[in-house]
Amino acid sequence: MSAPHGPAWEFLLLFVVVIGGPLLLERARVPGIIGLLLGGYAIGPNGLGWISRANDTLPDLGQLGLLYLMFVAGVELDLALLRTYRRSAISFGLLTFAVPMVAGTAVGFVLGWSAPAAFLLGSLLASHTLIVYPLIRDGGLGSDPAVATAVGATVLTDTLALIVLAVVSGTTGSNASTWVVVVRLVAGFAVLGGFCFYTLPRAARWCFRRLGGERTVRYLVAIAGFLAAAVVAEVFGIEGIVGAFFAGLALNRLVPNEGRLMDRIDFFGAAVFIPVFLVSVGLILDPRVIAEPRTLGLAALFVVACLGGKVLAAWLAQVLLGFTRARAGVMFALTAPQAAATLASTTIGFQIGLFGTSVVNAVLVLILVSLVVSPIAGRRFMRRLPRPSDTERPLGSRVVLAVSTVDPPAEIFQLAARIAAPDGGVVHPVLLRRESDPAHDAAAVSALETMANAHGVDGAAAVVVDRSLAAAVAHAAAAHLATLVVVDGPMWSDRAGAAPPAPVLEFRGEEGALLHAATSDDLAGEISRRAATPVDV
Amino acid sequence: MRWIGALLVAVLLAGCARGAPAAGDFRPAVAGELTVATATLPLPGFWEEPGGFEYGLAKALADRFHLRLRVVRVPFERIVSGDLGGADLALSQVTATRDRDRVLDFSEPYLAAPPAGLARSAIPDLAAARDTRWAVKRGTTLSAILAGFIRPTTPPALTVDERAALTLLAAGSVDAVLLDLPVALVIADRSGGGLRVAVQVDSDDSLAVALPDGSANREAIDSAVRAFTDNGTIDRLAKRWLGAHLRGTEPNIPVLGRGR
Structure with missing residues (x-):
């Protein structure tokens, strides 16, 4: 010994x-x-x-x-x-x-x-x-x-x-x-x-x-x-x-x-x-x-x-x-x-x-x-400082990227990342499912996360299931305390019947993007500037 | 009032710091002189007249403290028993051990010095080492390693210094001498091919400056050793006088692992 x-x-x-x-x-x-x-x-x-x-x-x-x-x-x-x-x-x-x-x-x-x-x-x-x-x-x-x-x-x-x-x-x-x-x-x-x-x-x-x-x-x-x-x-x-x-x-x-x-x-x-x-x-x-x-x-x-x-x-x-x-x-x-x-x-x-x-x-x-x-x-x-009232969080601090497929276009990841970057924010990819859709494949979600990572998106992927895609968007935004939701396609409309807690940016490919539920007049301009893409309201 | 009281206490305490140098204060035993003890003079690579690794280190210390250098010979047994003969410090290839730490203070190490065997032929493994006839300087950590780890079948010759051990090697009375690796490398290098470093023992033994027990100069010496390590002084001295690697083992020489 x-x-x-x-x-x-x-x-x-x-x-x-x-x-x-x-x-x-x-x-x-x-x-x-x-x-x-x-x-x-x-x-x-x-x-x-x-x-x-x-x-x-x-x-x-x-x-x-x-x-x-x-x-x-x-x-x-x-x-x-x-x-x-x-x-x-x-x-x-x-x-x-x-x-x-x-x-x-x-x-x-x-x-x-x-x-x-x-x-x-x-x-x-x-x-x-x-x-x-x-x-x-x-x-x-x-x-x-x-x-x-x-x-x-x-x-x-x-x-x-x-x-x-x-x-x-x-x-x-x-x-x-x-x-x-x-x-x-x-x-x-x-x-x-x-x-x-x-x-x-x-x-x-x-x-x-x-x-x-x-x-x-x-x-x-x-x-x-x-x-x-x-x-x-x-x-x-x-x-x-x-x-x-x-x-x-x-x-x-x-x-x-x-x-x-x-x-x-x-x-x-x-x-x-x-x-x-x-x-x-x-x-x-x-x-x-x-x-x-x-x-x-x-x-x-x-x-x-x-x-x-x-x-x-x-x-x-x-x-x-x-x-x-x-x-x-x-x-x-x-x-x-x-x-x-x-x-x-x-x-x-x-x-x-x-x-x-x-x-x-x-x-x-x-x-x-x-x-x-x-x-x-x-x-x-x-103790002597006044507590601030609900101040606005920066636009890009929490961006939820809501997609309905596991292979969305690469541009949407880049768009979300560009919006989040100036505020040092994080992008959370979320796969949306209706209750009537087939159960999601775990491997596919993992593949979505891998694709997101490759485009500089660092948040963990999640799945949200609701009665409709619009309801799922609102659900995802609330669950992640989103400051902005980016959706892949026309998943959202103002007549959806569910009020999202954050503005919703609908990505339309080469046609630019459409902003729903904007909280201010300047928001579209700011998003457009960050995303380098035209944004309609 | 509390803050004023706290400030007063702080000022009082601060008074105790008056004249506290950043890197420690060196106070020589003899004003204006740094007295360095060493046992073997001359010793190839370490103490040559003039020059050598430890001589260079002593000179660097003297320059750092703005002192003249004086070197004195003190037998190794006296040094490691705590008696430096009135010198401020000793530079004599001393390895810090627990026993020695009771009677001396040691600086931070300045040179890795695992044990190494100097011989005419290779010693490939522990079995071969045990069959080898050894000589070693007595009273050193090397003699303890020889007795406790290598355990040669023939009792080793215990000599008064390295020179006597090397004389036995030259005469063929022994097959190998156990030395610190840097010393062995220098002697092998200068033997014209007659001798080689045949084996090393795995160890984190290092050489350090020895100071009298409780010396107030230790902090200053430690700071100096760290500064010389950082600014390359020790590197330069080792390359010039020892031609050696400074850390750990030589790559092409067999290494005997040991339990400690």
């Missing part, structure tokens, strides 16, 4: 921590992320020593998890909100980046740190993660202007923070002259931007069309996409996480937040990749170091610079952008949490030797404090 060892043992430890860590701590009302960090500490060289300092497997997996985390951060961001609230989002984004950045950098210089270390500290304090957003959204405030501004600002804030990280890590330890490094980085960002925002979406779209019938293939294409972007970044000396984040932004429109691909990305991220990253960070955690006065002192400085900076930025937004105090409070709650981007930058700083364990442990304390403070602030200020 021998002591447990090898990859099976290491993975067993890892997954036991991933399962047990959050469960144990959430019972004590502590965020699960802390459980993963503590679990990593427990099994690592500073704890029980079951994972040795020389182990490469967990740190390498953690690196993959970090790339995945940054990809998810980019793909989940709601770019539609950024477009809608562009001015306030950019203004607030600059404020909530600049104020903590200046404060953090000043802290670094006051402590006598080198310029790269000080700037990196500033940038990691300036970033934030929208951990509190689900709480705010579930409170009915998802479309509040302040919330939308803060969410939109996140794109700018995290992008700027990662750019600072890329510059710092690119110049640290390089023997080349500053100008050579700057030119290399500028060229790198140009190539990376071109790859991510031009090549990658087109390649992904092509793959989804040609290969995307299989669900697993679509997921793997997304993974390959962000890994490719990370490789491109690293070729130019830019941290791979910047590439992964940009890939997420670039694929954002191809991955609707409510679609199945996003569901899969979330699932594997939440189940495997991101917890593995957090456990690998926990390997560095050392409570003995945290308890040292020096570390606590650093943590206090970081908390004051970060949270103080975020408070000041929210206050300036209140003054300059005309938000109320309650809204400014919600904006602070949304931008205070430090997690993904902060951990990413800290980890990179640690890996390149700019930060020691004291700084890393102090940042972990900052993360814990921010995760405690921000939900409290969120709940407190949320």
Whole structure:
């Protein structure tokens, strides 16, 4: 008999921590992320020593998890909100980046740190993660202007923070002259931007069309996409996480937040990749170091610079952008949490030797404090905000594609996808059946879904049976909370006797489309513009 | 009032952070000097006069901390028992083990160093290894692996250092010497074809900087090792002095797996 060892043992430890860590701590009302960090500490060289300092497997997996985390951060961001609230989002984004950045950098210089270390500290304090957003959204405030501004600002804030990280890590330890490094980085960002925002979406779209019938293939294409972007970044000396984040932004429109691909990305991220990253960070955690006065002192400085900076930025937004105090409070709650981007930058700083364990442990304390403070602030200020009345959801947020055959024309899928795309919405294909029709064939429904996938439609196929096709249209629209129903042919008329909860667009092939039950005069024009096809009312 | 109180506490705590360097603070035992202990001087590839992988690493550390470099010889047994002879750290192909960790502090590893057998002819498998006559430096993790895993039928010759073991090999008194893989590769490379790395043992053993137990310099050394790994310093030193791969095993040499 021998002591447990090898990859099976290491993975067993890892997954036991991933399962047990959050469960144990959430019972004590502590965020699960802390459980993963503590679990990593427990099994690592500073704890029980079951994972040795020389182990490469967990740190390498953690690196993959970090790339995945940054990809998810980019793909989940709601770019539609950024477009809608562009001015306030950019203004607030600059404020909530600049104020903590200046404060953090000043802290670094006051402590006598080198310029790269000080700037990196500033940038990691300036970033934030929208951990509190689900709480705010579930409170009915998802479309509040302040919330939308803060969410939109996140794109700018995290992008700027990662750019600072890329510059710092690119110049640290390089023997080349500053100008050579700057030119290399500028060229790198140009190539990376071109790859991510031009090549990658087109390649992904092509793959989804040609290969995307299989669900697993679509997921793997997304993974390959962000890994490719990370490789491109690293070729130019830019941290791979910047590439992964940009890939997420670039694929954002191809991955609707409510679609199945996003569901899969979330699932594997939440189940495997991101917890593995957090456990690998926990390997560095050392409570003995945290308890040292020096570390606590650093943590206090970081908390004051970060949270103080975020408070000041929210206050300036209140003054300059005309938000109320309650809204400014919600904006602070949304931008205070430090997690993904902060951990990413800290980890990179640690890996390149700019930060020691004291700084890393102090940042972990900052993360814990921010995760405690921000939900409290969120709940407190949320209560003071007026709940919005039933606001209109964007036109393309939930498009139901109702067909009466299993092999509809390809153009109808493309039409529905074009309408949904600007709002980052999802298209749900629905096969309609009358009660008198023969029972549907499960294989045929599966084939419909495969065809839909190939045309960029990501929603799950469903079957709706009713007394008539028109009733089935109304039923499908209600069941899916549709914002628009696209029907293949004259399945609907205003004399159908059933009022649909959403407008119905009847596809007529080359003749264009006919809009029923329009809710506004502008709707036909908007649909026509998106669908690039004439629409009659 | 609560917020003012919290701010005051924060300011007090912040005072404790005054002068806390980002990557740790290195305080040498002798002002202005980085004193590095090593056991075998010279040792091909590692400590040559001047040059060598560990010499290059020591020089890089001295440059990072803006110190002059001074090298002292301290016997290996003293180093691994926790006595560095007053040096700030030791660079002497030391592998971190639990026993040694009780009397020393170790940095993050800087070089993978699985055990490897240096011999004139191939050792294709464990059975052949057991029939081989071995020499190994005593008191090392290598001697423990020889005794605990390979278990040769002929008791191995335990020598005071690598040179003595290689002398026995040259004289034909033993068939093979167990060394760290990077050391074995250098010697084989410089033997003009007379010697080869005949076998490796699967292991995640790595070399690390040894510091006095409880040293306050560990954080600074760790940060330095990570920086050198990231910026390619360790890669460059290994390619120049060892001509070796840094991670894991050599691809064309038989590997003996072992239970640990």
